[in-house]
Amino acid sequence: MQRIVDGVWAVNLGIANIGVLELPSGGLALIDTGGNGSKEKIAKALSSKNWQLEDVKHILITHGHYDHVGDLEALVQVSKATVWAHQKEARVIRGLEPQQLAPDSSLNAFGRFLKRMGQPPAKGVVHKELQGNTNLEVIMPGLRAVFLPGHAPGQLGYYLENSRTLFGGDFCVNILGLRAPIAGFTTDMREAKRSVAVAARLEPSNLIVGHGQPVLEVAAGALERLAQKLKS
Ligand SMILES: [Zn+2]
Numbered sequence: 001m002q003r004i005v006d007g008v009w010a011v012n013l014g015i016a017n018i019g020v021l022e023l024p025s026g027g028l029a030l031i032d033t034g035g036n037g038s039k040e041k042i043a044k045a046l047s048s049k050n051w052q053l054e055d056v057k058h059i060l061i062t063h064g065h066y067d068h069v070g071d072l073e074a075l076v077q078v079s080k081a082t083v084w085a086h087q088k089e090a091r092v093i094r095g096l097e098p099q100q101l102a103p104d105s106s107l108n109a110f111g112r113f114l115k116r117m118g119q120p121p122a123k124g125v126v127h128k129e130l131q132g133n134t135n136l137e138v139i140m141p142g143l144r145a146v147f148l149p150g151h152a153p154g155q156l157g158y159y160l161e162n163s164r165t166l167f168g169g170d171f172c173v174n175i176l177g178l179r180a181p182i183a184g185f186t187t188d189m190r191e192a193k194r195s196v197a198v199a200a201r202l203e204p205s206n207l208i209v210g211h212g213q214p215v216l217e218v219a220a221g222a223l224e225r226l227a228q229k230l231k232s
């Protein structure tokens with residue numbers, strides 16, 4: 001578990017990063033759940049702080065791609081956690097609809113190759129469907145969902161106002177620097193680029209995305225530079 005600020009951690013599960021929030025009311029919230037087989041990895045990470053899966057009260061999903069909702073049903077069975085996600089991702093997360101990836105015509109050969117690597121999501125659970133920007137003080141003071149669509153139609157970030165920390169899902173990636181999400185896995189790249197500008201306007205200090213290292217303290221400048229680059 002990598003400490004971001006007090007009570008906030010990022011955990012690299014290999015396939016993707018997840019977030020762990022310590023709730024003032026007791027217990028934990030997870031942001032995303034990694035890929036298939038992640039339940040044991042999450043249990044192991046939590047045990048390093050003497051927590052267990054039963055401490056998880058809420059699971060906040062950024063979007064329904066298979067590398068963000070792994071083992072969701074199994075995690076809910078153990079923890080009885082409440083799962084939150086955008087309404088537009090709910091059917092994908094429940095396994096009722098395929099992921100909406102980029103059309104082949106918009107991709108080069110490498111992009112089509114990456115797209116084929118995407119696996120169908122496992123059958124998951126959503127209890128609370130969000131519609132967009134949403135105040136989530138009911139879970140934790142200063143927490144809100146930020147609508148950052150494009151990579152997926154209902155992609156959400158989760159923002160902690162007190163520490164200016166944004167868990168962004170895949171609205172961008174941090175692979176050799178911050179950059180636009182991977183085209184083969186992105187539903188609408190134009191919208192995704194607009195979401196980078198939306199995230200930059202939050203001026204977060206800390207940014208944790210699904211793929212790549214957390215950006216600590218200097219996220220606002222890095223995001224603003226990416227937003228400018230994607231505009232031109
Ligand atoms: Zn994704």
Ligand SMILES: [Zn+2]
Binds near residue numbers: 016068
């Ligand atoms: Zn991802």
